[in-house]
Amino acid sequence: MAKIKENSTNSFNRKFLTDCDLTYALQLMGGRWKLLILMRLTSGTQRFGELKKKITNITERMLTLQLREMEADGLITRQVFAEVPPRVEYTLTEIGKELISICDALHTWGARHRFQVAGEVSALSHDDVAEFSDSPPSAQLNDMV
């Protein structure tokens, strides 16, 4: 997403692919950190700082950008509390929640693919990266998400 320059073939193709429901969906979830954010929010509302802490390696700028796009795309809602220091909470929308099961399927597929092509299992243990412990809806996920 970000800036859109009306003329280039590149941005034309992006728009063109928006017409297909499948590639449209990919555009909504395709950012580098978006699925991780989404999975973090499956356990419920989270503050900006909580997300930042739990999503290893993401920078504040990237987190902000991805959250803003997800908000603009209707995947999450953003609630600002008039406090000092500021508090901002992010929550999955209904349509956002509907992505969870697809993510679960993708996660499973990814693990199967990894196992098949490399004969190896997920490299990360629970301790290497932040966990995802408090998650009733998709408790099978066992690595970063």
Place this chain on the structure above:
Amino acid sequence: MAKIKENSTNSFNRKFLTDCDLTYALQLMGGRWKLLILMRLTSGTQRFGELKKKITNITERMLTLQLREMEADGLITRQVFAEVPPRVEYTLTEIGKELISICDALHTWGARHRFQVAGEVSALSHDDVAEFSDSPPSAQLNDMV
């Protein structure tokens, strides 16, 4: 994918996210044209030229690049026939086929999302872009794929 420079934070993060099965999966299917290629192949083996014709707006270079990555990732196989002019056929692998149902779900979700946020229905009709008629496995798809 493409070129990888070992040192940058950018490529480090790419590798880092490879450790998570979910973001790993996203990397495999995340190219701009990959899902379209995949859906085209659901109806069976296709030649390079057939894919090129059916996937509107893709250039030969992009088609080549995406196909090569998908082959390297084990999503498709590539068979070259020693003929002149050359003939090259692409076929989904088993693990590649396992993505189809996920794509179907994503497609459905995309349509629902589009309808919800904009109150509009898929912009493309069957005639605007190449169709996807000969597809037993996922016959619900109705736009580009």
Place this chain on the structure above:
DNA sequence: GCCATTACTTACATTTTTGTATGTACCATA
């Protein structure tokens, strides 16, 4: 010999995405 066909390759340019570094507002507390 010349052209058409197919599936590419290569060099290059442009656009988009991602990351770095620094600054800001607000108010409570020390």
Place this chain on the structure above:
DNA sequence: TATGGTACATACAAAAATGTAAGTAATGGC
């Protein structure tokens, strides 16, 4: 008065993805 915490914004730089234009190899048909 100075400091700390939170959730950003901004200017800039680097890297990656995408697109353009041209060329290539092999061979059969004219």
